[in-house]
Amino acid sequence: MMNNSGPAVAVSGLQVVRGKRRVIPGLDLEIPAGQVVGLLGPSGSGKSTLMRCIVGVQIVESGTVTVLGHPAGSPALRDRVGYVTQSPSVYADLSVRDNVTYFGRAVGLRGTELREAVDRTLTEVDLVPYADQLVQDLSGGQESRVSLAAALVGRPSLLVLDEPTVGLDPVLRRDLWDLFRHLADRGHSLVVSSHVMDEATRCDRLVLLREGRVLADVTPAELLQQTGAVDADAAFLALIDAETARSGERSSS
Amino acid sequence: MNAGLTAATSGRVLRQVRTDHRTIGLIIVVPCVLLGLLAWIYNGTPVFDAIGPALLGVFPMVVMFIVTSVATLRERQSGTLERLLTTPMGKGDFMLGYAVAFGALAVLQAVIATGFAVWVCGLSVAGPLWLLVVVAVFDAVLGTALGLLASGFARTEFQAVQFMPAFLLPQFLLCGLLIPRDQLPTVLEWVSNVLPLSYAVDAMKEIARNPEPVTAVLGDLGIVAAFIAGALALASLTLSRRSA
Numbered sequence: 224m225m226n227n228s229g230p231a232v233a234v235s236g237l238q239v240v241r242g243k244r245r246v247i248p249g250l251d252l253e254i255p256a257g258q259v260v261g262l263l264g265p266s267g268s269g270k271s272t273l274m275r276c277i278v279g280v281q282i283v284e285s286g287t288v289t290v291l292g293h294p295a296g297s298p299a300l301r302d303r304v305g306y307v308t309q310s311p312s313v314y315a316d317l318s319v320r321d322n323v324t325y326f327g328r329a330v331g332l333r334g335t336e337l338r339e340a341v342d343r344t345l346t347e348v349d350l351v352p353y354a355d356q357l358v359q360d361l362s363g364g365q366e367s368r369v370s371l372a373a374a375l376v377g378r379p380s381l382l383v384l385d386e387p388t389v390g391l392d393p394v395l396r397r398d399l400w401d402l403f404r405h406l407a408d409r410g411h412s413l414v415v416s417s418h419v420m421d422e423a424t425r426c427d428r429l430v431l432l433r434e435g436r437v438l439a440d441v442t443p444a445e446l447l448q449q450t451g452a453v454d455a456d457a458a459f460l461a462l463i464d465a466e467t468a469r470s471g472e473r474s475s476s
Numbered sequence: 477m478n479a480g481l482t483a484a485t486s487g488r489v490l491r492q493v494r495t496d497h498r499t500i501g502l503i504i505v506v507p508c509v510l511l512g513l514l515a516w517i518y519n520g521t522p523v524f525d526a527i528g529p530a531l532l533g534v535f536p537m538v539v540m541f542i543v544t545s546v547a548t549l550r551e552r553q554s555g556t557l558e559r560l561l562t563t564p565m566g567k568g569d570f571m572l573g574y575a576v577a578f579g580a581l582a583v584l585q586a587v588i589a590t591g592f593a594v595w596v597c598g599l600s601v602a603g604p605l606w607l608l609v610v611v612a613v614f615d616a617v618l619g620t621a622l623g624l625l626a627s628g629f630a631r632t633e634f635q636a637v638q639f640m641p642a643f644l645l646p647q648f649l650l651c652g653l654l655i656p657r658d659q660l661p662t663v664l665e666w667v668s669n670v671l672p673l674s675y676a677v678d679a680m681k682e683i684a685r686n687p688e689p690v691t692a693v694l695g696d697l698g699i700v701a702a703f704i705a706g707a708l709a710l711a712s713l714t715l716s717r718r719s720a
Contacts, residue, residue: 241720278562282718296717301564312555316492328484329563357495373559 229292231256231381231412232277237286239272239435246272247435250286254414254430259407261426262416263459269435270416271309274383277414278306291380302330305374309385311366313373315359319350322358323372330377344376347402349395364390371399382406384415388422400425423455431459438462477568485565485573489547490580499543503581507535507589508596515597528599529608529680530653536585536612537619537673538644540578544623545636548574552627557715567712575620575708582616583609603683607693611683614700615676621707622672628714647673652681672703 232254239247275281279296288295348368431438452458518524551557593599630636650668679696
């Protein structure tokens with residue numbers, strides 16, 4: 224049903240400078256459509272910056288980012304890309320339902336279609352009992368789910384989620400990952416960042432970032448196989464150690 | 477720009493205000509209290525009839541300036557503005573949404589403040605009362621437009637609030653309320669000629685003394701409307717989809 228012909232995101236020669244620091248020194252990446260792609264890496268590795276580039280809110284130094292066949296941030300993409308920032312960006316002085324409704328209207332939903340989309344989304348993020356509460360009276364985890372709902376309501380072709388499961392209990396985390404899987408099965412593309420390595424196994428593909436570079440771009444099975452590690456956490460450490468050793472050899476030779 | 481998106485934003489802003497009863501109270505009550513205080517100070521003199529209408533124009537501008545600049549700064553800091561700008565919502569939809577929402581609040585404020593000034597404080601004007609309300613609403617929208625512009629330069633709430641004296645006090649001093657504008661030193665008169673509040677106060681003064689003020693007031697309102705359009709256009713430059 225979606226644009227499955229090309230990749231969801233194609234990044235080429237991307238360089239980003241924030242403040243005085245070169246956060247992304249040169250990055251090439253292709254994110255396939257219709258998959259859940261996990262963006263993993265320690266804090267400061269450039270995950271959020273890369274996501275900001277994909278949704279087109281980041282000023283880039285050079286390089287191109289193509290999303291669903293259009294340059295990132297172009298008007299054609301505005302109702303096809305959903306973005307959830309790391310800290311919840313919703314209105315604290317509005318009710319849960321009013322927040323989701325407003326963001327639904329922003330992507331062009333109206334009338335019955337809007338009402339149904341809001342009800343469906345509130346069910347998906349498990350906030351139906353809280354629909355009429357003000358966001359400022361909710362817990363942190365609930366607030367981040369409102370923020371997620373605000374992006375889900377428009378059923379975007381590409382969902383860019385920056386650490387959507389932080390602070391959630393295991394049951395809810397599992398339910399959300401089931402929802403991501405369900406969306407991908409229906410042709411949506413998802414880019415989900417996380418630093419919880421056990422979530423890596425729920426992804427179709429993993430992109431490991433370190434200091435703004437792609438350390439690995441593999442399936443979860445390949446990751447374990449390549450490194451011989453027992454879990455994603457150990458695999459990631461093995462990759463970093465190997466990288467450090469290689470760069471150590473280069474500088475000593 | 478898109479009327480549906482503008483209306484969605486106005487509706488959302490009014491819903492937010494509705495949950496904040498204290499702000500609504502302040503918007504409605506404070507102008508009435510100040511007008512009452514003024515009427516009392518000048519009890520038995522003709523001064524209140526002369527400056528009361530002008531103040532009916534100044535209050536909505538000040539209140540809407542503060543409310544808008546803080547609200548917009550909150551949108552920038554909470555990330556909601558950045559998020560909205562990744563959707564089909566345009567900058568124009570966003571800003572007009574605010575202008576329409578606070579314009580509607582201004583109608584309420586202006587009707588109550590004018591009613592209070594006339595029937596409780598005994599303000600009498602030569603022109604029609606409804607025109608006082610119309611000018612007050614224009615002033616409120618001017619305050620909103622200037623607030624949107626000022627918030628583009630504020631990084632913190634402290635700065636946003638300090639912009640009130642920076643943007644509005646000079647206009648207040650030069651608008652002809654303290655000294656008629658044609659009696660100001662020449663340079664200051666020139667300055668007052670390029671400040672929007674001067675025309676808002678001119679319009680109010682016209683209503684106070686002229687039984688047939690509509691033509692003169694329309695001219696002044698045209699200038700105020702041009703300032704509103706200019707401020708909104710400049711403010712839209714401070715809203716950018718991309719940041720570093």
